[in-house]
Amino acid sequence: MENPVRKSILMWLCLSPLVILILFPFAVMISTAVKPRVEVLMYPPSWFPSEIRLQNFVDMWQATRLGPAVLNSLIVSITATVLCLLVAIPAAYAAARMEFTGRKLFRQFLLVTQMLSPIVLVLGIFRLMAKMGFVDQLPALVLAYVAFNLAFSVWMLQAYFQTIPRELEEAATLDGASAIQRLWRIFLPLAIPAIGITAVFIFIYCWNEFVLAMTLLRTPEKSTLTLQTFSLVGGRYQVEWDHVMAATLVASVPVAVIFALLQRSLVSGLTVGAVK
Numbered sequence: 001m002e003n004p005v006r007k008s009i010l011m012w013l014c015l016s017p018l019v020i021l022i023l024f025p026f027a028v029m030i031s032t033a034v035k036p037r038v039e040v041l042m043y044p045p046s047w048f049p050s051e052i053r054l055q056n057f058v059d060m061w062q063a064t065r066l067g068p069a070v071l072n073s074l075i076v077s078i079t080a081t082v083l084c085l086l087v088a089i090p091a092a093y094a095a096a097r098m099e100f101t102g103r104k105l106f107r108q109f110l111l112v113t114q115m116l117s118p119i120v121l122v123l124g125i126f127r128l129m130a131k132m133g134f135v136d137q138l139p140a141l142v143l144a145y146v147a148f149n150l151a152f153s154v155w156m157l158q159a160y161f162q163t164i165p166r167e168l169e170e171a172a173t174l175d176g177a178s179a180i181q182r183l184w185r186i187f188l189p190l191a192i193p194a195i196g197i198t199a200v201f202i203f204i205y206c207w208n209e210f211v212l213a214m215t216l217l218r219t220p221e222k223s224t225l226t227l228q229t230f231s232l233v234g235g236r237y238q239v240e241w242d243h244v245m246a247a248t249l250v251a252s253v254p255v256a257v258i259f260a261l262l263q264r265s266l267v268s269g270l271t272v273g274a275v276k
Helices: 003-033 055-063 066-097 103-113 118-132 138-161 166-174 179-190 192-208 211-216 225-231 241-261 263-270
Strands: none
Touching: 003 241, 055 066, 055 241, 066 103, 066 138, 066 179, 066 192, 066 225, 066 241, 103 138, 118 138, 118 211, 138 192, 138 211, 166 179, 179 192, 192 225, 192 241, 211 225, 225 241
């Protein structure tokens, strides 16, 4: 047996407990989602159901109003992602290429904001949205998501912009291109991979976020997917676990697919600009 193969097998043996620990909740979720309801709380429990009941997903979709919640999450996530990129791209270009007073302080400020959790600021955000009349409105959630993702997006993009050769920008300047034209014609086409990865990170954050949604939204019609899934458990005398796990699986699949397809790009996107 070759040494690299032996090393690979040894590494997988060492990592297998961690892999099992990580996959265990997903195994429980999938098993419960496809079980008949009478087998969900059966004792002793069984991993494999007597029948694969896909009708659970149909029943859950009809009984839990998950469709409007999915639509609300899509609207909020896509809108917040687009708005965040529209603001972050020119800001990242300015931080990467333009000299201005307080430039280093601005970049340090971007890092400091990443240490703040939405939970710490949730009271202030609620009072601000209440004064603006945005409580129980999806635009409130969009604005909050943009605010919390903007610093991360600027940091990601400015790191990538710094890797673009200055000679290209200087040549465009000699041809009479303005700063906006240089950004539009040179930086944006070259930065499409970084912009795409940044957009994925923003979308995943918005799709999975719960605390701000629970604070700012009130009526079931405005609920996002995470909030609607939580409502299947919170404040109920009887929890229909087959519906809960089916809804959780529906909420988890898009994010899991995105991570599976873009795993290498997501990891490389986090280290963009780290080495020059």
